[in-house]
Amino acid sequence: MKNFSGNVLFLDRSDINTDEIIPAKYLSEVTKALLKPYLLEDLKLSGFNPEKDIHGKSVVVTRENFGCGSSREHAPWALELNGINLVIAESFSRIFRQNMFNCGMMAVELPKAVIAHMFSAFSDKETRIESDIEKSSFIIQSGDQLEEISFGISSFDRDLVAAGGWVEYADSHY
Amino acid sequence: MGKTIAQKIFDAHHVDSPSEDTYVIRLDAVFCHEITTPIGINDLVKRGKDRVFDPAKIKVVIDHVTPAKDTKTAIQGKMLREWARRHNIIDFFDIGRNGVCHALFPEKGFVRPGFTIIMGDSHTCTHGAFGAFAAGVGTTDLEVGILKGVCAFKYPGSIKIDITGCLREGVYAKDVILAIIGRIGVNGATNKVIEFTGPVVDAMPMEGRMTLSNMAIEAGATSGICLPDMRTVEYLWDFIKDEYDSREAALEAFNQFASDPDAEYDSVIQFDVARLEPQVTFGYKPDQVKSVREMQDTKIDQVYIGSCTNGRIEDLRIAARVLEGKKISDGVRGVVSPATSHIFSMALEEGIIKIFMDAGFCVTNPTCGACLGMSNGVLAPDEVCASTTNRNFNGRMGRGGMVHLMSPATAAASALAGHITNSRLFQL
Ligand code: SF4
Numbered sequence: 062m063k064n065f066s067g068n069v070l071f072l073d074r075s076d077i078n079t080d081e082i083i084p085a086k087y088l089s090e091v092t093k094a095l096l097k098p099y100l101l102e103d104l105k106l107s108g109f110n111p112e113k114d115i116h117g118k119s120v121v122v123t124r125e126n127f128g129c130g131s132s133r134e135h136a137p138w139a140l141e142l143n144g145i146n147l148v149i150a151e152s153f154s155r156i157f158r159q160n161m162f163n164c165g166m167m168a169v170e171l172p173k174a175v176i177a178h179m180f181s182a183f184s185d186k187e188t189r190i191e192s193d194i195e196k197s198s199f200i201i202q203s204g205d206q207l208e209e210i211s212f213g214i215s216s217f218d219r220d221l222v223a224a225g226g227w228v229e230y231a232d233s234h235y
Numbered sequence: 236m237g238k239t240i241a242q243k244i245f246d247a248h249h250v251d252s253p254s255e256d257t258y259v260i261r262l263d264a265v266f267c268h269e270i271t272t273p274i275g276i277n278d279l280v281k282r283g284k285d286r287v288f289d290p291a292k293i294k295v296v297i298d299h300v301t302p303a304k305d306t307k308t309a310i311q312g313k314m315l316r317e318w319a320r321r322h323n324i325i326d327f328f329d330i331g332r333n334g335v336c337h338a339l340f341p342e343k344g345f346v347r348p349g350f351t352i353i354m355g356d357s358h359t360c361t362h363g364a365f366g367a368f369a370a371g372v373g374t375t376d377l378e379v380g381i382l383k384g385v386c387a388f389k390y391p392g393s394i395k396i397d398i399t400g401c402l403r404e405g406v407y408a409k410d411v412i413l414a415i416i417g418r419i420g421v422n423g424a425t426n427k428v429i430e431f432t433g434p435v436v437d438a439m440p441m442e443g444r445m446t447l448s449n450m451a452i453e454a455g456a457t458s459g460i461c462l463p464d465m466r467t468v469e470y471l472w473d474f475i476k477d478e479y480d481s482r483e484a485a486l487e488a489f490n491q492f493a494s495d496p497d498a499e500y501d502s503v504i505q506f507d508v509a510r511l512e513p514q515v516t517f518g519y520k521p522d523q524v525k526s527v528r529e530m531q532d533t534k535i536d537q538v539y540i541g542s543c544t545n546g547r548i549e550d551l552r553i554a555a556r557v558l559e560g561k562k563i564s565d566g567v568r569g570v571v572s573p574a575t576s577h578i579f580s581m582a583l584e585e586g587i588i589k590i591f592m593d594a595g596f597c598v599t600n601p602t603c604g605a606c607l608g609m610s611n612g613v614l615a616p617d618e619v620c621a622s623t624t625n626r627n628f629n630g631r632m633g634r635g636g637m638v639h640l641m642s643p644a645t646a647a648a649s650a651l652a653g654h655i656t657n658s659r660l661f662q663l
Pocket residue numbers: 299335336337356358541542543544602603606607624625
């Protein structure tokens with residue numbers, strides 16, 4: 062199973078689309094590894110600098126409808142290659158969310174108010190999230206400020222994460 | 236309680252439910268193109284699973300960048316070609332016989348009412364115009380589709396959009412869908428199917444229905460479905476005439492999936508188009524929509540007519556009616572890409588290509604081209620394109636470029652004027 066804990070990258074915007082996560086011009090790559098340097102290259106978010114801000118982060122926390130737009134699985138791959146296996150948002154586009162679990166990664170939805178709280182309490186400082194998948198909870202921590210947040214994912218999503226993705230799951234089940 | 240068309244299709248294709256509302260469904264077709272498939276093929280090979288569930292149900296095209304523009308895209312084409320050959324996939328469409336996937340596959344008769352279809356392409360929802368459940372998926376879903384012929388979805392809830400009124404002259408399916416997305420938002424149908432119904436849809440040719448369904452994803456929808464009717468049967472007749480005694484018999488068979496009158500919808504939206512004016516987007520999201528009148532005089536550098544949204548013969552005919560005998564503005568580059576080879580030859584025969592060329596347009600071969608900024612009309616930073624495509628995302632047609640989405644009629648009129656403007660077909 063992948064690592065779902067680490068430092069948090071806060072992206073304070075809704076509707077971040079897949080062209081922003083990984084621009085179409087890189088879709089001609091047939092090797093995943095080459096996507097790594099281009100994550101969030103075209104993100105429209107004031108003050109965001111992909112070269113500085115992504116480094117060392119393992120979890121993304123963002124707002125509504127993350128990953129809308131194209132079906133490209135290059136978006137989760139680009140995240141994964143940068144060590145980010147967990148995105149927490151108010152909501153996701155269907156395809157992006159499915160792609161994450163299909164790759165054995167996690168896209169977890171939390172209520173708007175909880176996300177808003179995470180932003181207001183933590184987004185301006187260095188923050189870590191520890192995931193406990195069995196207990197369905199996150200520990201979010203910055204300095205001596207520490208909170209536990211519980212989340213829900215379906216048993217099927219859990220199985221996909223455990224199996225390492227949908228290809229292995231489907232080939233052994235169908 | 237009755238069921239929607241999407242639910243009936245799911246029931247008829249159900250294989251397994253690994254968790255309560257997850258449905259693993261059997262697929263009738265898996266479509267593939269050269270951008271998202273090769274990386275999946277690589278992965279399957281690496282896993283020692285280089286197999287296909289049924290070569291006859293896999294349809295393959297090279298469409299996004301064709302002819303190849305560089306070594307990388309040439310390799311993508313080569314991988315797809317070799318894979319199709321190695322697995323005896325007969326329906327493989329290479330340059331000279333190819334076209335934009337969502338225009339080509341219906342034209343070849345690969346879609347039927349009641350079908351389940353996936354493709355590694357978000358605009359796969361286009362095929363819902365035929366009363367199919369068709370959804371875009373990522374590479375892993377595509378791999379499993381290729382390998383096992385199944386895909387997992389949530390059991391679908393639907394939003395019914397009942398489109399009433401009478402479209403004014405100069406107002407088209409594209410204006411309708413832009414206005415709908417403007418109303419419900421880019422997230423308005425996430426995880427749901429949009430069912431388009433009502434007299435406006437009934438009166439639309441299949442081309443218009445495909446334009447509607449094509450952009451369902453821009454409101455977040457899994458699929459956009461139109462109920463099959465006599466127009467659907469008529470469009471498919473050449474491909475199905477050996478299977479049914481008559482058109483009526485075909486329609487009766489297709490109607491087994493039609494939504495029940497008491498089907499339950501997550502919501503029902505009444506959309507009256509009687510006063511609808513031509514629409515255009517203004518920002519970087521497809522729900523940022525205004526009337527053309529409000530955007531009048533926005534200067535443009537390029538006009539692009541093509542794509543799976545509006546590169547069909549109907550679209551070219553409409554644009555040609557606006558352009559006939561006129562010249563596009565000096566400051567504007569016009570690019571038209573007929574969506575398939577067949578559309579290209581029809582346009583040639585009908586004199587449409589000549590009209591475009593006389594007006595000063597560059598005519599390209601069938602390809603996705605400028606639509607996704609990979610070839611054939613990439614914008615320079617700060618350039619503006621009036622486009623008949625479906626996405627105005629930041630950077631979509633080239634870094635720093637701005638895309639305004641609109642109908643072919645509006646795009647053609649804007650090409651003549653040099654700025655965004657209403658077509659002469661539309662009298663206020
Ligand atoms: S024309 Fe554009 S939207 Fe349609 S399949 Fe091609 S790239 Fe995608």
